[in-house]
Amino acid sequence: MTSSNKVGESTHIKSDISPCAAPEIRGIVEQKENWGGWATTLNDATIFEYIMRQVGCESVAVRELYSMEEDYLREEKSCYGIIFLMPYNEHYETQAGEELTNLPDGMWYSNQIADNACASYALLNILMNLKNVPLGTQLEGFREFTLGLLPPHRGQAVDGFKSIKNAHNSFCFRYEIEEADLILYEEAVGDSDSKLEPGSKENPRTKRTKFKEAEEAQDQADQIDGPHHYIAYVQVGGCLWELDGLKQTPFKVGDCDNENFAVRVGSRMRELTARCSDLSIDFGIFALEPARAPQLDKQYQTNAREIGAIEHKLQDTDPHSSLSKEDIIRSGLLILTPLDTDDFGHHDGMATEQLLELRTNLIQKQKEIEMEKDNLFNEESRKALELARNRHDYEPFILTMATMVWEQQQAEKQRQAETKPNKPNKPKKRGRKRR
Template sequence: MCDSRRNPKRKATEIAAAATTTGAAQGARDYQMLLHEALAPITKDELQEWEGWCEVESEPAFFNAMLRELGVKDVKVQEVFSVDENYVATLPQPIYGFIFLYQYFPENYENDEVVDSRDLWFANQTTDNACATVAMTNILMNCKDVDLGTNLQEFKDSTSNVCTPLRGHALASNVFIRSVHNSFTRRMDHLNADLFLETEAADSKKMSRRGPAKKTKKTKKHKMDSESGYHFIAYIPANGSVWELDGLKTRPVCLGPLEDDVHWANLVCPEIQARMRQFEESALSFNLLALCKSPLTIISENLARTIHAFELLNSRTNRLGGWQSLVAGNEQPLRGDETERLAGFGIDSSDLVKAEVDPEFKKKVTNPSMEAMELFELYSDLVTQQKSLMGEYNTEIAFMREDDDRVQGRQKDHSPAINRWVQRLAEHGVLADWATDS
């Protein structure tokens, strides 16, 4: 007679083995599903729904792409390689503000003189990784002559009468601004940001259980923690003074009054140099960006002036005998009646109407004692100037295309291809061979 107890034991073993196999298979499927989701391209809807903020590199191309997406007109971000006064003077003017990137350290500024800043638009940074957009927005909102576009203008109007922390909260909660900020990110960037925030929250809970840390005396030299993050702050001229706008400070800090015939950057440069000297022993890297009037706009305006100058000169020379033979082979490169070509250089009829001729040039052209050869010399100079401006415009367009390539390269996610390549290597035993060899 068979022992009836053996069958249940066998069945239990089989069930346990089956459960183990099923669990392993389910785990593998779950892993593959999670991996697939982590590597999938992020959609526009997901980008808008995600409430986090990713870090933005201090790359002018990215900031310029953000400006275009935000709808800001005729502003360009350029990298500044020196804070020397002569170098700053070569940047496109006007300079609306500077964005400075440095490794963050807390500062004592409460003893600084408090200057009335009520007319400034200033927002605090209320969420991690938003400092790049906070700094740029703090500059743009104080530019009186800049077209902010519909969305940013509405945001400025809606936050004009709220306190600085609530402005920061409104900025952090604005889906349009946040989506533009995150437009360079990939799904893995989002996952890393979420993981970092989760870890930071867990560490904060641990620290709160330990109680407050002991206070230590501050030193003039700041010894940086290698884990300290980098931070963007802004500098602007506004309301007769130069200001530092740091979203992590409770208020704007006045650096001093504007002076006649002195570029406002002259007050900022010593401040930036002082910050850099504090860390000269640490060999840390810094970065400085300038928000300037777009060179394309400046070139278009200058081209419109040359066209107006040609028209003034032609009205003076059309009665001169032999003038056409004199200018033959050296024709005007760009005329006011070439509508399509003008559009290619960002010029329309209203720009030609607004264009003003240099008073000194006008004085020479209208001088009745000017000889034909003297007028021809003016004409030749105009031809040279116009050709040069057209070349500068095309060069700037080429720079913009290079920027677009950088942005597209940053947005392109190679993770799925790399993962698939590694899987293929594993299937062919290459990874196992590498592991054995090492």
């Protein structure tokens, strides 16, 4: 698959495909948008990126990591932060942070006040702590609005952030909304059917043993099919912080820098997973890092301006060596005038042969960037198609098709019964009796 996008244009594919105009589908979309709750989120890096793109953040990408071992994480040098997905229950709660009267200088932290929203809270707890990274108008405005709020109040602001809530709930199905509302209802009114069983005369020691066995069995089941929780790790002020929205305050893991950030996070994740008795349980690890497309655009523009500076210098020293307009048009090469802030002082003192060699290398780099941009465009196209499929709720379609097939089968049976001719009774043949 190839693309015809020009370098310098955005490679981002609009994954927010317009929904079907059918009333049933439109009704499901409106139900998601008007729903006040939060649905669970799949552990997929593409979904995290989709949430960011829907609120205007184009400069950050999400990539899944496949190991928490030190040798693997040592190569991760450009992480903005890491999100860790782990089984969550009372036995494996993360270590609570110290009671802090004030957050560290420059830290943005929000408590999680909404159920099933830990993915978006973890995402925001990293994005809001990024400095000198363009996040887009919505996120930067949200950070400015919540800068002076306490963590619980920030949590309420996140719960009311409609854009990110709609993006978060884009992949939920109708039955998940109904199930979440039912759970909330049962928690509010209580389970009227639950009654305390009368005490038995069973040996207390036997009862404790059975209770412990049942607790361990339930513990194993929760690790596989039970609730999971997203936790954010970010570096602020030269320290590694664990930002678990369910905790009142952040937890300071220890000192770290850009070089050993991922390694320190891996050590902490291994500490948490050691509490799980079944080490075969799957965990999710997602790294937030600079998006590749903006970097390629910036490098391409810089190379184009440097080629322009070389051409300007060649026209002054050796006009026959400069590129003609026909060559530029034929090759599709982009040449820009250098900016006042550009410093190409290393061109001074270069001979014509050196300038030509440098120009050839830059043109080759531009071709490589164009190929990588095309690959990114194709990858974004694949992600957009995958997201569109994941966002669509196929339940109404399946129910409608099943109903249509059943009705067609019933109508066919009825038609066969009505058109079947009545056969006359044939007289019975009388056989000869043997004597």
